Amino acid sequence: xxxxxxxLKPGTYFMMGNIACAEAALIAGCEFYAGYPITPSNEIAxxxxxxxxxxxxxxxxxxxxxxxxxxxxxxxAAGVKAMTxxxxxxxxxxxxxxxxxxxxxxxxxxxxxxxAGPSTGIPTFVGQGDVMQARWGSHGDYELVVYAPxxxxxxxxxxxxxxxxxxxxxxxxxxxxxEVVGHMYGRLVVPEYDKIKIVNRKRYNGPKDQYLxxxxxxxxPPFVAAGDGYRIHMxxxxxxxxxxPSLEIEDSHKLIDRLxxxxxxxxxxxxxxxxxxxxxxxxxxxxxxxxARSTEEAVKRARAEGLKVGMIKLLTLWPFPEDPVxxxxxxxxxxxxxxxxxxxxxxxxxxxxxxxxxxxxYPVGYAPPPEYILDGIRAAV
Amino acid sequence: MSQxxxxxxxxxxxxxxxxxxxxKERFPHIWCPGCGLGTVLKxxxxxxxxxxxxxxxxxxxxxxxxxxxxxxxxxxxxxxVTHGRPIAFAEGMKIVRPDLEVTVISGDGDLVTIxxxxxxxxxxxxxxxxxxxxxxxxxxxxxxQMGSTTPLGAKSSTSPYxxxxxxxxxxxxxxxxxxxxxxxWTTLHTRQLAEAMKKAFQVKGFALIEIISPCPVGFGSYNxxxxxxxxxxxxxxxxxxxxxxxxxxxxxSLRPGEPIILGxxxxxxxxxxxxxxxxxxxxxxxxx
Amino acid sequence: MRWDIRWAxxxxxGVIRAGEILGRAAVKQGxxxxxxxxxxxxxxxxxxxxxxxxxxxxxxxxxxxxxxxxVAMSQDGMNRDGSSLKKDGLLLIDGELVKDVKCYPKKIYxxxxxxxxxxxxxxIVANIVMLGAFSKxxxxxxxxxxxxxxxxxxxxxxELNKTAFKLGKENVREVEI
Ligand SMILES: Cc1ncc(C[n+]2csc(CCOP(=O)(O)OP(=O)(O)O)c2C)c(N)n1
Ligand code: SF4
Ligand SMILES: [Mg+2]
Numbered sequence: 001x002x003x004x005x006x007x008l009k010p011g012t013y014f015m016m017g018n019i020a021c022a023e024a025a026l027i028a029g030c031e032f033y034a035g036y037p038i039t040p041s042n043e044i045a046x047x048x049x050x051x052x053x054x055x056x057x058x059x060x061x062x063x064x065x066x067x068x069x070x071x072x073x074x075x076x077a078a079g080v081k082a083m084t085x086x087x088x089x090x091x092x093x094x095x096x097x098x099x100x101x102x103x104x105x106x107x108x109x110x111x112x113x114x115x116a117g118p119s120t121g122i123p124t125f126v127g128q129g130d131v132m133q134a135r136w137g138s139h140g141d142y143e144l145v146v147y148a149p150x151x152x153x154x155x156x157x158x159x160x161x162x163x164x165x166x167x168x169x170x171x172x173x174x175x176x177x178x179e180v181v182g183h184m185y186g187r188l189v190v191p192e193y194d195k196i197k198i199v200n201r202k203r204y205n206g207p208k209d210q211y212l213x214x215x216x217x218x219x220x221p222p223f224v225a226a227g228d229g230y231r232i233h234m235x236x237x238x239x240x241x242x243x244x245p246s247l248e249i250e251d252s253h254k255l256i257d258r259l260x261x262x263x264x265x266x267x268x269x270x271x272x273x274x275x276x277x278x279x280x281x282x283x284x285x286x287x288x289x290x291x292a293r294s295t296e297e298a299v300k301r302a303r304a305e306g307l308k309v310g311m312i313k314l315l316t317l318w319p320f321p322e323d324p325v326x327x328x329x330x331x332x333x334x335x336x337x338x339x340x341x342x343x344x345x346x347x348x349x350x351x352x353x354x355x356x357x358x359x360x361x362y363p364v365g366y367a368p369p370p371e372y373i374l375d376g377i378r379a380a381v
Numbered sequence: 382m383s384q385x386x387x388x389x390x391x392x393x394x395x396x397x398x399x400x401x402x403x404x405k406e407r408f409p410h411i412w413c414p415g416c417g418l419g420t421v422l423k424x425x426x427x428x429x430x431x432x433x434x435x436x437x438x439x440x441x442x443x444x445x446x447x448x449x450x451x452x453x454x455x456x457x458x459x460x461x462v463t464h465g466r467p468i469a470f471a472e473g474m475k476i477v478r479p480d481l482e483v484t485v486i487s488g489d490g491d492l493v494t495i496x497x498x499x500x501x502x503x504x505x506x507x508x509x510x511x512x513x514x515x516x517x518x519x520x521x522x523x524x525x526q527m528g529s530t531t532p533l534g535a536k537s538s539t540s541p542y543x544x545x546x547x548x549x550x551x552x553x554x555x556x557x558x559x560x561x562x563x564x565x566w567t568t569l570h571t572r573q574l575a576e577a578m579k580k581a582f583q584v585k586g587f588a589l590i591e592i593i594s595p596c597p598v599g600f601g602s603y604n605x606x607x608x609x610x611x612x613x614x615x616x617x618x619x620x621x622x623x624x625x626x627x628x629x630x631x632x633x634s635l636r637p638g639e640p641i642i643l644g645x646x647x648x649x650x651x652x653x654x655x656x657x658x659x660x661x662x663x664x665x666x667x668x669x
Numbered sequence: 670m671r672w673d674i675r676w677a678x679x680x681x682x683g684v685i686r687a688g689e690i691l692g693r694a695a696v697k698q699g700x701x702x703x704x705x706x707x708x709x710x711x712x713x714x715x716x717x718x719x720x721x722x723x724x725x726x727x728x729x730x731x732x733x734x735x736x737x738x739x740v741a742m743s744q745d746g747m748n749r750d751g752s753s754l755k756k757d758g759l760l761l762i763d764g765e766l767v768k769d770v771k772c773y774p775k776k777i778y779x780x781x782x783x784x785x786x787x788x789x790x791x792x793i794v795a796n797i798v799m800l801g802a803f804s805k806x807x808x809x810x811x812x813x814x815x816x817x818x819x820x821x822x823x824x825x826x827x828e829l830n831k832t833a834f835k836l837g838k839e840n841v842r843e844v845e846i
Contacts, residue, residue, distance in 0.1 A: 005666055014693035014702060032477050053665035058476050058658070063502040067469040070462065070499075074442075074473025077460060078481070082473070100463050124710065151731070184731055185689060185704035187696050226458040226474060227481050229437040233404070233453060235461035236445075244407060245453060245461075297730035369734045 005054050013188040017149075017181045018043035018085075020156040020188050021111060025083055026051060027190075028163035029198060030109070032058045032075035032082035034068040036090055039123040040179040041113040044085040065090035069097040069110065076106040077234065079203075079225030081163055085111035087179075088121060091130060092137075098172050099138030102259055104234045105214070105221070107166035107201055111159070111175045113182040114289075116365035125365030126179035128289055128340040132347070134174045135318045141256050143263035145270055146174045146318040150292040152186030158272075158315065164199035165270065169262050170220055176317060178340070180290040180367050204230070212241045216254050219262040263319055272315035273324050277303060281310030283380045284328040285360070286349050287338040288314040290367045295338050298373035307381050320348040329353035334380050336360050338373055402426040402436070404456050411450055415601075415609030417568035417594030421515055422451055424571055425486065428578035429457070434482045440474065441484050442467040444491035446522045447596075448515040451486045465496030468503045471510045479655050482582055484511040489530040490520045493549055497529065504558040507586040508654040513578065514551065514589065517596035518635075525599040532635045536603040550632035555589045556647050562588035563647035565631070568595060569616040570643065577645055586653040593633070593641060604635070616641070671724040672809055675736035675753065677746030680708060680717045683796030684742060686822075688719025690800060694810045694818040695723040703731035716749055723809055738807060739774070741767050742782065742799060761806055763799070764844075778806040780841040786833060794833035801837020812838075 008023040015023075022044045025033070033048040035041075045061070052059040058075070062068040068084045075082040086094065091112045101108050112134065116127040134146045145165050149155040158175055166173040204211055204222035213232050215221045224230040237245040238252045246252070263270070276299060278284050287295045292313040302309040310332075312324055329335050335353050337346040338360040346359045360376035362368035403426065412418045429439055436457065443452035445464035452459040462470045467485045475483045485492070492514050493500050503510065519537055520526040527537040527544045530551070534543040555563045562584040566574040574592065581588035595601065595612035606612055615635075624644035631642045662668040674691070678684040685706040692702035703722045709715030720733040735755040741747040741762045751771035754760065760772065764779035780802035786795035797819060804812045816834055823830050 012696060014689070014696040014704075032473060034473060050665075053658075053661045053667055056662060056667040060472070060476060062469065062472075063498050066466065067472075067499050067502070070466040070469035071473030071476075073462070074460075074470035074475075075477045076473075077470070078474045078478040080477050082477075096463055097466070104460075104462075124707075180705065180732070183706060185692055185702075185706075186728075186731065187701055187703075226440045226460075227438060227478055228458075231437075231456050231458060233459045233461070235453060236463055237461065244404075293730050293732075300729065367732055369732070370730050371734070 007055075008190055010190045010192045013190065014185055015152060015188045016043060016183065016185050017152045017155045017177065018113065018183065019047050020152050021085070021159045021175070021177070022047040022051065024156040024159035025109070025163070026055065027193070027196060028160045029081045029200070030057070030083050030163065031080035032072065033084065034060045034062050034071040034082070035084050035086065036062055036065045036068050038087045038090045040115055040182050041085045041087045041111060043182070044111060044113070065093040066097065069094045069108065072108045073097065073101055073104065073106045076108050077104070077226055079223070081107070081167065083109040083111065085113065087113050087115045087123070088117045088127070088130060089119070091133065095133070095137040098144065099140060099142060100236050101172035102138070102142035102144060103236050105170040107170050108172050109159070109162045109166055109175065110172060111177060114176060114178040122365050124179070126290060126340060126367055127365065128178060128291065129344065130176060131317060131339070131341065131344040134176050141260060143260050144172045144174065144318065145169070145263060145316065146176050147272070147315060148176045148288040148317050149181055149315070150289050150313060151181065152184060152188050154315065155181055156188055156190070160196060160198070164197060167199045167201040168220070169266065170201060170223065171263065176289070178289045213243045214239060214241045214255065216241060216258055219258055219265060267319040268323070270316055270319055271321035271323070273321050274313045274315070275310065275324060275328070276313070277310035278312055278328050279310070279331070280308060281328070281331070282308040282333045283310075283336060283377060284332045285309070285311040285336045285338050285373070285377065286314065286325055286345065287311065288317060288345065291338045291340055291362070294368045294370045295373050297370035298377060301370065301374055302377050307377065309377050309381065317345065322352045325349055326352045326354065329355045334358065336376060336380055338362075338368065338376070340368065399426045399430055402429060402456050404454055407454055410454060412447060413598040415595060415597040415612070416447070417517070417596070417612070418448060418451065418515065420568040420571060421448070421486070421513070421592055421594060422454055424575040424578060425451070425484075425513065426455065427575045428582065431575070431579055432582045434582060438480060439482045439484065441486055442471045442474070443485070444487040444496065446488035446491050446520070448486065448488035449491060465491055466499065468492065468496060468499040468510070468512065472503055472508045475508055475510050476654070476658070479509070484513060486513045486515070488521065489514060489516040489518070490528040493551065494529040501554070501558055504555055504560045504587045504589070506654045507559065507561065507651060509586050511578070511581040511584070511588045512590070513592060515592045515594045516551070517594045517600055519596055519600035521596050521599045525603065532633055535600070535635065537600065538603070548632065550628070551589070551591045552631045552646050553628040556628050559651070560589050560647060561586040561649050561651050564589070564645040565591040565593065565643050567593040567616045567620060567641070567643065569613060580645065580648070586651060671722065671726070671728070672738065673733040673736040674721040674723065674738045674740065675733055675750055676719040676721065676740045676742065677750040678717055678742030679745060680711065680715050682717070682742050683793060684717045685719045687796040687800055688721045690818050690822055691721050691803070691810065691815070692723070694815040697818060698811055698814050700725055700810070701728045703728050705732055716745060718746070718750065739772070740799060740803060742795070743767065744769060747771055759807065761799070761803060761841075763795070777844040777846060778802065778841050779844045780837055782837065785836045785840060789829060789833060791829060794829060797830050797833040798837035801834035802841035805838040805841050
């Protein structure tokens, strides 16, 4: 068998972020990809169109992003891991269906390679303007998980993590990448497969007459797929534990509470972040994605200048990692939030911070150079 | 369920041999008296019972609307998704599980107005699913607004002066897109409808049945078809069965003297999406 | 030690491929590397740029503001990116295509990469000629590993690329400023 017909072998590579993401999805066990062309996510679809059939898996280019994510849910309902990838305009089209994924509790992974917006914006330039949309974009109460990579390696790791989390909690999971991380080539280390954790959704195989598809006994009910013989019913309408539409307020409360709590109660497990010099810092910069790379450089230079500065790089954006930010704010005099937008992540930071918070905002479509962040830091110190 | 509709409790008279295919615990259903959807449901379960495919392999997917509720009443694996999207959902499912017999039952507004793009592309790809499209000429559930199947001049809650746009001619559209099976029946033609459904299960590729269905409380109340029997009269007097009809003339106007043409119009063999995908698997080296 | 290397040219010259090969060779050698491809909106013939960072430590900021080395494969690339070169930076040009040097490097190296590629009958190997010249002029990545990476990238045209690389090495000259 040619090496193309296998998963990417453990080893060290120099690879584009988008391609590392696609290879990670293959390793995570993604069996179905549906997407619609959009810059700067195209390399993911292109790579999947070549690789998925080599492994006997399915790739389809749909007529739009709505069709793409809906088809992903159809595949997920049949019991397989499935994903789509897009950027701003397509991500906007997917919002209604993200709610459906949350409501039916059908796992799916959505990659958003952010570009400069709003609207068509600048397709080939970077942006970080989808932070709030990723969290709040669909109507009604639901929770999901959003990861944000700042390097090729993290894009790879977090894509696998996204599948795992999505399968574990039966929720939509977004990997909020960006144009620079997507297009950049970087070092990628693929570990031995037995070192890579792979999670598969818990399946029900008990007696048919006792199956409650939306049982509230556990936060995450076990799953049955189409064709398993359980005659399941799933509906986007508010439903009871049998999955039947219900107008009972009590059923609604139970359902919504569970949809929200399965993420909230697991927040601490879901938070991923890294801190640097945050312990003794007067000023701590909270940031994510490509901006974290500029910030780290800026923080190191600031330290060299004798400024007491630290940073928190968030790898999980939602659920928002409250504790590390709160703790940092109890020691620091000021928190700064660096992002390529006019101020989005700053809001949850403000919500938990016990010291003043200011933004370092860079809306122009490039990754901010370290000097720009450093100026912001100097002004704050 | 129209806002004007009454919900009446239907008494279940006796056990039927098809009861195990119905989620009776969900009755009373939401449909109005005189509505054709109960008949569509009945024909579907009859067709399933008569098909050689195991019941556990049948899956039904609906979108949103009065018709969309069908998925919730059938005791099969059943999915009630968002408005306009059941075909895309069905495609994802069928592609990963070719052994399932995936049927979409949904409304005209759902499938060809908001969901029109998925409809045309699924036919073009020839994905092996069955689409039973219930055409009641109206958005029933939301209160009888016109849609892309409302005949020119017909009244509705958003076309008080008569619908200003011509409707789709769905059999012509589907045939032009290359569907291997295209039929149209009314809810009065239950035997033919159930037979057509059975055929649809056998078809390799996309099978479309347009089902003309009464909506006396909604569309009918605006267009002199206020009761079930008005529709029966319409169907009896105006329908022509012509399997080899010229589909260019199959548009529905509901004007006197312009018949509703019914039949199993298209039945042809052609490669399905699954066949195309197997070719890809070969070229990629996965299959010999 | 960190090297910021910017390759500039137009689409079709293989600028981005050259950047990718250089970065991959560096990673093979145990260094860290990041490469950022960029191009103009035109499908062909628009500008293109590969920003390659190579470092013996883990790279923190992966992008380039002012490169240490500029490789200009076209006059347009020079016009666009010349001014970004760091003071006292190093410059490598395609001597035939770049006539007007719009920056103040410490040293200028020149090779007629496109002409040499043409002489081999395949203009598309101009980027490999340039990599040969780069290797001779600046080192940074081991020549063997670089050549090995080129061979692995183009397994169907090994001899052609070996020759292009060799001619690049042999023909690069330091230019008097
Ligand atoms: C995105 C979206 N827009 C609008 C609606 C409201 N809506 C619910 S049902 C429906 C129309 C259904 O019409 P049709 O598909 O013809 O079904 P019928 O009720 O006539 O059977 C609409 C517009 C919705 N649920 N979702
Ligand atoms: S389709 Fe018409 S008659 Fe049937 S339930 Fe809906 S509104 Fe009532
Ligand atoms: Mg309708």
